Amino acid sequence: MLTTPLLRLSERLAQLTTSATVALNGKMSQMKAHGIDVISFGQGEPDFPTPAPIKAAAVQAIEANKTRYTPAGGIAELREAVAQRLLADSGISYTAAQISITSGVKEGLFLAFLAVCDAGDEVIVPAPYWVSYIEQVRLAGATPVVIDTDEATRFKVTPAMLAQHLTPRTRVLVLSSPSNPTGAVYTAEELHALAEVLRQPQFAGVLIFTDEIYDQICYIPYARWLRVAPDFAERTLVFNGWSKTYAMTGWRLGYVAGAKPILTAIRDIQGTRPRTPIQWRSMRLLPPTPPRPRLRRRLPQWCRRSTPAAT
Numbered sequence: 001m002l003t004t005p006l007l008r009l010s011e012r013l014a015q016l017t018t019s020a021t022v023a024l025n026g027k028m029s030q031m032k033a034h035g036i037d038v039i040s041f042g043q044g045e046p047d048f049p050t051p052a053p054i055k056a057a058a059v060q061a062i063e064a065n066k067t068r069y070t071p072a073g074g075i076a077e078l079r080e081a082v083a084q085r086l087l088a089d090s091g092i093s094y095t096a097a098q099i100s101i102t103s104g105v106k107e108g109l110f111l112a113f114l115a116v117c118d119a120g121d122e123v124i125v126p127a128p129y130w131v132s133y134i135e136q137v138r139l140a141g142a143t144p145v146v147i148d149t150d151e152a153t154r155f156k157v158t159p160a161m162l163a164q165h166l167t168p169r170t171r172v173l174v175l176s177s178p179s180n181p182t183g184a185v186y187t188a189e190e191l192h193a194l195a196e197v198l199r200q201p202q203f204a205g206v207l208i209f210t211d212e213i214y215d216q217i218c219y220i221p222y223a224r225w226l227r228v229a230p231d232f233a234e235r236t237l238v239f240n241g242w243s244k245t246y247a248m249t250g251w252r253l254g255y256v257a258g259a260k261p262i263l264t265a266i267r268d269i270q271g272t273r274p275r276t277p278i279q280w281r282s283m284r285l286l287p288p289t290p291p292r293p294r295l296r297r298r299l300p301q302w303c304r305r306s307t308p309a310a311t
């Protein structure tokens, strides 16, 4: 029989609280079981199934034996499609070497924190935040620095708040717009103002992680970070994926794009590749004009049903 010392877990894990997403889901199920009408602000799960053509194309890819290992970072065709999409979205040209396909944005973010953070580095995370950011930062050995926001700023960070929290140890600012859980969306003017703060020479080493997973589920014109501040392209990692837009949360596919040395590091850590047939399928969803008409038709329905906390 195994004795306790053998079952010792790493010190790294001691810093990890039980997955907040999992804890929240458990709590929600409990409340529902007690007949309480509850809305989850944890995992963002679209309430329609993966569209039939997507499912059919994945089956086709399997039948065509597109089932082998792919290159690290994903198949070239999908990375090219992502590059076209990024060019259309933000006007920035990326090469395939600057893009990696990941098992969801969640994996992309984790790999990125591992790639750029050391112990003592600080990562600024505006609150309320998607629960995984904090745990990922801690697992990467860095320290989360939370900026609390509330209704007064419509759940957004102002330049003054950002300036107050930046230190010589700041390594990353996480930008999440539209935000889960608040639905807050930064305007172009607000992003311009944040960029002004970050342009100060003493903050030249701060990277921006822009999590754009909800960009297509936005009820007002979307201001994209790199469209507003293209001079930050070298300092920005863009995260996006298929989970929310195409109700593919369980398929686990996302991407990260940014400076080549960081993407090379991400691929080195990643080692294993996202699911091959799904990569082939997803290629056809992306280029070049988002979103697909079917999705566009859904937006008014979502809009009617939801009341984002802030715009």
Ligand SMILES: Cc1ncc(COP(=O)(O)O)c(C=O)c1O
Pocket (backbone or CB within 6 Å): 042, 043, 044, 045, 103, 104, 105, 106, 107, 130, 176, 179, 180, 211, 213, 240, 241, 242, 243, 244, 249, 252, 253, 254
């Ligand atoms: C803000 C945010 N980013 C990323 C993710 C994870 O996306 P993926 O399914 O691509 O890992 C979620 C999921 O709830 C989210 O809310």
